[in-house]
Amino acid sequence: MDSRTADGRDRRIAVRWLSLAAALVVLVGVGDGYEASSVLYLVVSTGAAVAAWLGLRRCRPGPAARWVAVAVSLNAVGDLLWQVQTWLAGSSPDVSVADAAYLASYGALGAALLVYAGDGDTHPRARFHALLDGGAVLVVALLVVWQSSVHSTLTDAGLPLGTRAIWAAYPLLDAVVIGLVVRGMVVQSRVGVPALLLGLGSCAWLASDLAWLLLAAPDTVGGWLDAGWLVGAVALAALTWTDRQDRGPGVQTELAAGTGRWRMTLAFLPLLVPGAFELRAWVTGEDIDPLPGLLATCTLTLLMIVRAQRLLTDQCRSRTEVRSLARRYEALAMTSSDAVAVVDRDGRLTADSRSLAELLGRPGGAGRSLPQLLSGVGVDPADVLAALDRARLAPGEPVELELRGDHPAGGTVWLGGRAVDLRDDPDVGGIAVSVYDITARKLAEQELAHQAFYDGLTGLANRSLFLDHTEQALRRAGRTGSPPIVLCLDLDGFKDVNDSLGHLAGDDLLCTVAERLRGVVRAADTVARLGGDEFAVLVDDTRGGLPAAASLAERLLQVLGEPVLLHGHRVTVAASIGIVAAEPEATPLSLFRDADIAMYRAKAAGRAQWVVFDPGMRAAALERIELERELGGALAAGQLRLVYQPVVDLQTEQVVGFEALLRWQHPTLGAIGPDRFVPVAEDSGHIVPIGRWVLAEATATAARWQRAHPRATPLSMAVNVSARQLAGGTLVEHVAEALASSGIAPSSLVLEVTETALVTDPDAVAERLTELRALGTRLALDDFGTGYSSLSYLRQFDVDVLKIDRSFVDLLDGSADDAAIVHGLVQLGRTLRLEVVAEGVETEAQRDRLRAERCDLAQGWLFAKPLEADEAELLLLAQASGAPALPRPRPATTGERPVAQA
Numbered sequence: 001m002d003s004r005t006a007d008g009r010d011r012r013i014a015v016r017w018l019s020l021a022a023a024l025v026v027l028v029g030v031g032d033g034y035e036a037s038s039v040l041y042l043v044v045s046t047g048a049a050v051a052a053w054l055g056l057r058r059c060r061p062g063p064a065a066r067w068v069a070v071a072v073s074l075n076a077v078g079d080l081l082w083q084v085q086t087w088l089a090g091s092s093p094d095v096s097v098a099d100a101a102y103l104a105s106y107g108a109l110g111a112a113l114l115v116y117a118g119d120g121d122t123h124p125r126a127r128f129h130a131l132l133d134g135g136a137v138l139v140v141a142l143l144v145v146w147q148s149s150v151h152s153t154l155t156d157a158g159l160p161l162g163t164r165a166i167w168a169a170y171p172l173l174d175a176v177v178i179g180l181v182v183r184g185m186v187v188q189s190r191v192g193v194p195a196l197l198l199g200l201g202s203c204a205w206l207a208s209d210l211a212w213l214l215l216a217a218p219d220t221v222g223g224w225l226d227a228g229w230l231v232g233a234v235a236l237a238a239l240t241w242t243d244r245q246d247r248g249p250g251v252q253t254e255l256a257a258g259t260g261r262w263r264m265t266l267a268f269l270p271l272l273v274p275g276a277f278e279l280r281a282w283v284t285g286e287d288i289d290p291l292p293g294l295l296a297t298c299t300l301t302l303l304m305i306v307r308a309q310r311l312l313t314d315q316c317r318s319r320t321e322v323r324s325l326a327r328r329y330e331a332l333a334m335t336s337s338d339a340v341a342v343v344d345r346d347g348r349l350t351a352d353s354r355s356l357a358e359l360l361g362r363p364g365g366a367g368r369s370l371p372q373l374l375s376g377v378g379v380d381p382a383d384v385l386a387a388l389d390r391a392r393l394a395p396g397e398p399v400e401l402e403l404r405g406d407h408p409a410g411g412t413v414w415l416g417g418r419a420v421d422l423r424d425d426p427d428v429g430g431i432a433v434s435v436y437d438i439t440a441r442k443l444a445e446q447e448l449a450h451q452a453f454y455d456g457l458t459g460l461a462n463r464s465l466f467l468d469h470t471e472q473a474l475r476r477a478g479r480t481g482s483p484p485i486v487l488c489l490d491l492d493g494f495k496d497v498n499d500s501l502g503h504l505a506g507d508d509l510l511c512t513v514a515e516r517l518r519g520v521v522r523a524a525d526t527v528a529r530l531g532g533d534e535f536a537v538l539v540d541d542t543r544g545g546l547p548a549a550a551s552l553a554e555r556l557l558q559v560l561g562e563p564v565l566l567h568g569h570r571v572t573v574a575a576s577i578g579i580v581a582a583e584p585e586a587t588p589l590s591l592f593r594d595a596d597i598a599m600y601r602a603k604a605a606g607r608a609q610w611v612v613f614d615p616g617m618r619a620a621a622l623e624r625i626e627l628e629r630e631l632g633g634a635l636a637a638g639q640l641r642l643v644y645q646p647v648v649d650l651q652t653e654q655v656v657g658f659e660a661l662l663r664w665q666h667p668t669l670g671a672i673g674p675d676r677f678v679p680v681a682e683d684s685g686h687i688v689p690i691g692r693w694v695l696a697e698a699t700a701t702a703a704r705w706q707r708a709h710p711r712a713t714p715l716s717m718a719v720n721v722s723a724r725q726l727a728g729g730t731l732v733e734h735v736a737e738a739l740a741s742s743g744i745a746p747s748s749l750v751l752e753v754t755e756t757a758l759v760t761d762p763d764a765v766a767e768r769l770t771e772l773r774a775l776g777t778r779l780a781l782d783d784f785g786t787g788y789s790s791l792s793y794l795r796q797f798d799v800d801v802l803k804i805d806r807s808f809v810d811l812l813d814g815s816a817d818d819a820a821i822v823h824g825l826v827q828l829g830r831t832l833r834l835e836v837v838a839e840g841v842e843t844e845a846q847r848d849r850l851r852a853e854r855c856d857l858a859q860g861w862l863f864a865k866p867l868e869a870d871e872a873e874l875l876l877l878a879q880a881s882g883a884p885a886l887p888r889p890r891p892a893t894t895g896e897r898p899v900a901q902a
Contacts, residue, residue, distance in 0.1 A: 042083055044230045048237035049076035055240035064194070065240045067112030072237050074105035075229075095163045103166075106173040109236070113177065113198065170205075177202040197239040204232035338417065342430040343370050345423070347388055350430045370433065377413045378405030391419040391431055401435065414442040455529040457507055458514035466528035466536055470588040473540045483582035485542050485549045488595035489517075489556065491533040492574040492607045497566070505566045509573070516559045520552070536595070546581055546612060553577045553610040561608060574608035576600075597621045627680045630666060635690055640664055642697050643866040646875065647718070647837065647859045650851050655879060657716030657750070659859065660698035661866050662690070682724045691725045692734045699742035699749060701869060706744060709876050718750040718780065723757035727764070732771045739775065746776025750801060754782045762796060769797055780837070784825065802829040806840020806860070812849045819849060826853045 052069040055061070078101030085096050159167075208229045339360070341353040347370045349356075360373055370388075371381030383403055391399045398418045405413040417435035422428035453465035461469070473484035491513065498506040510533065517527045517535060526538040537556075539549055556577065563570045578598025580591055597620075598613035605611065634640055644658040664672045681687040702717035709715065725731045739746055751772060758765050769779055780801035804825050811818035822838075829836035838850050841860030850858055867875065 038083055038086075041230065042079060045076045045079040045233055048230075048233040049073040052237040052240045055237070059241050061194075061240055061242055064112045064115040065242075067108050067115060068198075068236050068239050071105040071108035071112060072233055074101045074108060075233055078102040078105065095160075095166050099166050103169060103173070106177065109177055109202075174202060174205055177205075194239055194242055197235045197242070201232040201235035201239075204235065205229060208232070338434045338436045340432070340434045341370060342422075342428060342432050343388070344430050345388075345392065347371050347385060356435070374403065374405070374415070374435075377415070378407050379403045379413070379415065380405070387419055388431060388433075391421045395421040395424060397421075401433075402438075403435075412439070412442075413437070414439045416441075458511055458529050460514050460518075460535070461526055461528040463528065463530050466526060466530070466538060467588040467592075469526045469540075470538055470591060473538060474582060474586060474588065476540070477582060482542050483584075483586070484591075485539040485546070485579065485581045486591045486595045487537040487539070487549065487553060487556070487610075488530075488578045488592070488599040489535040489537070489560075489575045490599055490603060491560075492576055492603070493571075494533040494573055497571050497573065501566055501569060501571070505569075508566055509564060509571070512564050513560060513573075516562075517556065520555050520559055536592075542581070546579065549579050549581070550610065550612070553579060557608050557610065576603035576607070577610035578602055578613060579610060580613040594618060623676075624680055627672070627677055628684045628686075630669070631664075631677060631681055631684065631686050634664060634666070635686075635693060639666055640690065640693070642694065642701070643868055644701070644872045645859055645866040646864045646872070647716070647857050648863045650838075650847065650855055650858050653863065655715070655875065656713070656857065657718065658702075658872060659718040659752070660694060660701075660720075662694060678722075682722050685724065687722050687724045688728055688730065691722060692730075692737075695719055695734055695738040696741060699738040699744055702748060703742040703744045705873070705876060706748070708873075709880055714745060714748050715876075716748050716750055716778075717744075718752050720752045720754075720782065721757070723754075726753070726757055726768050731768065732775070735772060735777060736775055739777075747778060749777045750780050751777055752780040752782040752801075752803065753799075755784070758797065766797060769799075773798065783839075800835060801837060802832075802834040803837045803839055804855075809838050809840050809846055809850075809860075812846045813843065822849070823853055826850075826855050830854070 049069075049072050052072045056065055056069050078098040080098075081101060082096060082098035085098065339353065339356040341356045342350045344350055349368050349370060356373070360376055369381075371379075371384040374384050375381050380403075387399060387401050387403070391397075398420045401415070401417040401419060403415040405415070407413045414437070415435045416438035417433065419431055419433045421431050423430055453462060453468075454460065455462045470484065470486065477483045494506065494509065497509055510529070513533075513535070514527070514529065517537065521527055521537055521539075522541075524540055526540070528536045528538075530536055537552070539552065542548070544551075557575060560573065560575045563572050576599055578595045578601065580594040580598060582591055594613045594617075597617045598611045601617055602609045602611040641663050642660045643663055644660055646655045647657040647659060648654060649656050662674055662678070664674075664677050666672055678687070681690055698717050698719050702715060706714045721731065725734075735749070735751070739749065753765075753769070773779060778800040779798070780803055781797070781799045782803045783805040784802050802825075804822065808822050808825060811821055826836055835857065836855050837857040837859065838846075838855050839859060841847055841850065841858045841862045843862060846860075847858065847862055864875065
């Protein structure tokens with residue numbers, strides 16, 4: 001069975017039993033003189049004993065309840081013995097063996113009260129105060145019973161001494177019990193159910209005992225006297241049905257310190273009792289013995305003196321503790337970063353605050369205004385009053401403070417803290433305000449915010465802040481109809497400065513660029529460093545439109561092109577600028593993207609240029625992204641292949657070698673020209689593995705043809721080498737690997753390098769070319785005449801072959817002056833003892849003029865288009881057998897021009 005169900009059942013049983021007992025007690029009271037009353041008395045008395053033990057078993061109360069059950073049981077034994085003697089003798093005995101049981105029940109009840117008091121406050125002072133209060137009540141109770149009955153009983157000569165002593169013992173013991181009850185209530189610091197039952201039982205027994213002694217004819221009201229004794233027994237028996245949890249709710253009092261109001265009344269009120277007896281005797285003219293009253297008064301006075309001394313001692317101790325705590329909290333406040341003060345509703349201090357004076361550096365005495373005190377460090381008094389108003393609107397709730405001030409000595413001061421309206425708290429009675437200096441924290445927060453939105457090197461806005469300003473400008477454009485314009489700048493030549501002069505010089509250059517940019521743009525415009533050497537400008541007021549943006553770009557190019565003195569060196573850089581005007585659906589990221597696309601278009605067109613974005617550039621950029629993604633798997637998927645364009649001797653038109661050209665056949669995109677995918681391969685780095693494959697494939701093909709068609713001078717194979725391959729550290733290794741794998745003579749392999757590839761880092765390229773020549777390969781300078789400084793490259797780089805670009809070959813169809821350029825190029829090659837190859841020969845007139853200039857070799861659609869490997873094999877077989885060559889192909893188109901990998 002559930003414990004709560006069992007407890008509820010036991011309580012219902014107890015209530016029913018108490019109701020039945022109350023009814024029987026009433027019957028005993030009104031049934032005086034009847035034999036049935038005696039039987040009912042015994043039933044209630046013995047029933048109380050049984051109920052006490054049953055409650056002890058069912059409710060398992062505290063240890064005091066066990067002694068109560070013993071007391072009720074001894075009382076029931078006494079009632080049985082007394083009633084049996086009365087029935088046997090036919091009259092009530094004055095003193096009998098039943099008195100021994102009655103007196104023993106008082107002993108058990110006293111033990112219960114001592115145990116009950118032991119469960120209370122264990123503090124020695126509280127117990128001593130309880131002893132004094134209980135002693136005062138005991139003295140009064142003893143005086144009352146002495147003056148009312150005990151004295152007359154003990155002096156009654158008509159009674160035997162033993163009878164007098166036993167009769168007088170009952171009220172005296174009742175008085176002792178009442179004193180112990182009061183002591184227990186005081187120690188317990190409560191008036192709970194057990195205390196009420198103990199007090200009720202003790203008072204009922206005392207009332208019946210006194211009435212039995214005082215009444216001249218107690219037999220006339222014997223039924224009601226019996227009812228009083230039964231009420232005491234029933235009340236004590238009911239105590240065992242109150243478990244420990246019943247002690248919780250009660251009449252709570254201030255007894256822990258011994259200074260509660262009713263405690264003080266209980267302590268001093270007994271002094272009135274002896275005087276009250278004397279007053280009654282004087283009014284009634286009765287002559288009473290003054291000695292008991294005098295002894296009681298002296299005893300009570302002594303107890304009150306001790307009580308008062310204890311109160312004074314406790315008061316001094318409390319004051320000392322309060323002062324000690326105040327000093328302790330003040331010391332803690334002084335060592336704390338918080339300054340604490342209490343102010344009234346108008347902001348005036350209610351007491352001195354040393355911690356506030358220490359924080360502000362000025363006196364913080366009572367009555368001074370907190371807003372005025374804080375104004376000494378530059379805080380606006382209106383801000384302080386507003387904070388106090390917020391605190392008053394939410395009593396008891398902390399209100400956070402953050403006050404800014406401009407200190408008279410210079411600098412910004414920040415104060416933080418909180419205010420709590422505690423005017424309803426009697427211990428505070430005002431608004432508690434705590435403030436502390438948060439200047440360092442606020443400065444750190446501002447620094448972090450600056451770092452989050454500004455570039456640490458140049459102080460310009462960073463990408464996050466630029467995006468935020470761009471988004472705000474786009475919102476304003478929705479209202480004003482004036483779209484913002486974004487310019488993206490990338491420095492040309494910055495890497496050379498970094499590599500040659502060091503990163504510190506590069507940082508100084510970036511700071512100089514930032515200052516120059518700030519000096520050109522308007523204050524309303526935003527300049528940002530996006531990272532590395534990339535900058536951006538947001539033009540918010542765009543009433544001038546794109547022409548004004550173009551003019552700004554020109555000014556930016558002009559100031560950036562001015563020389564900069566870095567660590568003793570004069571350096572010059574330029575910039576490539578992309579310009580984009582916001583469209584209605586534009587976002588900050590889309591503006592960035594489009595401006596970046598235009599900037600890269602400007603960079604591809606050359607240094608110091610600006611380009612305005614148009615949607616076609618976005619389509620090209622998307623195509624480039626798609627090509628880069630697809631190119632990553634093209635080699636592994638077998639989509640790449642080589643075609644071979646013959647190189648012929650102009651005098652005999654016999655094939656002396658081939659140039660390997662790269663082609664890409666995509667399964668869905670179709671044939672993709674080299675002019676589209678080779679630049680993508682170079683920028684993405686895919687050209688390195690592709691170039692390695694080209695070397696291996698081309699040399700393997702050349703080895704097969706050389707074995708099938710042996711000649712005095714073996715067929716040559718030309719392979720284009722990109723700038724990315726030259727810059728890397730694996731080209732020499734890849735070439736050596738291809739030569740070893742194919743087995744061809746190194747002199748049969750011609751590595752073609754464009755002038756553009758030589759521009760990146762001439763010294764490093766020269767070193768790489770020297771390593772390649774050390775392998776025995778031949779080097780060709782491709783597209784000669786189209787670069788920046790062809791003659792200087794011819795002096796710097798040791799090459800074997802000079803290839804004249806087709807743009808110069810086309811001049812042979814023009815005037816004599818145009819043809820003179822080709823003549824000069826051919827003569828230059830012959831003077832330098834270089835083999836000269838003319839590219840892009842498409843007409844017989846061009847061929848004849850080249851023959852006349854004594855050019856060595858040529859290639860172009862006049863002789864053969866780029867051939868698949870099997871077609872090239874057929875061409876070699878036809879020439880070996882003397883059969884007619886392949887039919888002349890039609891003239892080449894621009895899209896079919898041989899384009900190198902690089």
